[in-house]
Amino acid sequence: MGNVCEEHIFSSIFKDNSKTVFNYIYYKFGNEEKANDAVQEAFVKLWENCAKVAPEKARSYLYTVANNLYLNVIKAEKVRLKYADQHSNSINQESPEYVLEEKQFQKKLDDALDALPENQRTTFLLNRIDGKKYSEIAEMEGVSVKAIEKRMHLALKTLREQIDGI
Numbered sequence: 001m002g003n004v005c006e007e008h009i010f011s012s013i014f015k016d017n018s019k020t021v022f023n024y025i026y027y028k029f030g031n032e033e034k035a036n037d038a039v040q041e042a043f044v045k046l047w048e049n050c051a052k053v054a055p056e057k058a059r060s061y062l063y064t065v066a067n068n069l070y071l072n073v074i075k076a077e078k079v080r081l082k083y084a085d086q087h088s089n090s091i092n093q094e095s096p097e098y099v100l101e102e103k104q105f106q107k108k109l110d111d112a113l114d115a116l117p118e119n120q121r122t123t124f125l126l127n128r129i130d131g132k133k134y135s136e137i138a139e140m141e142g143v144s145v146k147a148i149e150k151r152m153h154l155a156l157k158t159l160r161e162q163i164d165g166i
Helices: 007-029 032-048 055-076 096-115 118-128 134-141 145-162
Strands: none
Touching: 007 032, 007 055, 007 118, 032 055, 055 134, 096 118, 096 145, 118 134, 118 145, 134 145
């Protein structure tokens, strides 16, 4: 296998990982701008250290660097996660009662997700929104698959307690 310093290998690593690293940080930060900054900075650091990082280690290096950047920023400010209302752009032909119920449910869900500990929220969103397997999330977080299973179990338990119909 080649070297991360080779442009086509670096480019391939970027193409394969930038979106997931972005989502990973976005779910933690709840801020697109900060997530973009962290991803860009992580890739800059990878490029600066390309001779020291083996291509097969590049992905975990990116998650580690991006996560450390996140931790540094989070120390400076406490950020609440905002979720885009996925239904706001769709034209809805439903009854006003249905629309109201849906908005109330979305608000309940947002509040419940907000209240989860950060590691449970991140695990839940990576699994349910990005379709990541527990093993992939465990690799990103640097923990065991068992730990991810426990986080997911606790997140689902909490969400079920707070919201009917999940």
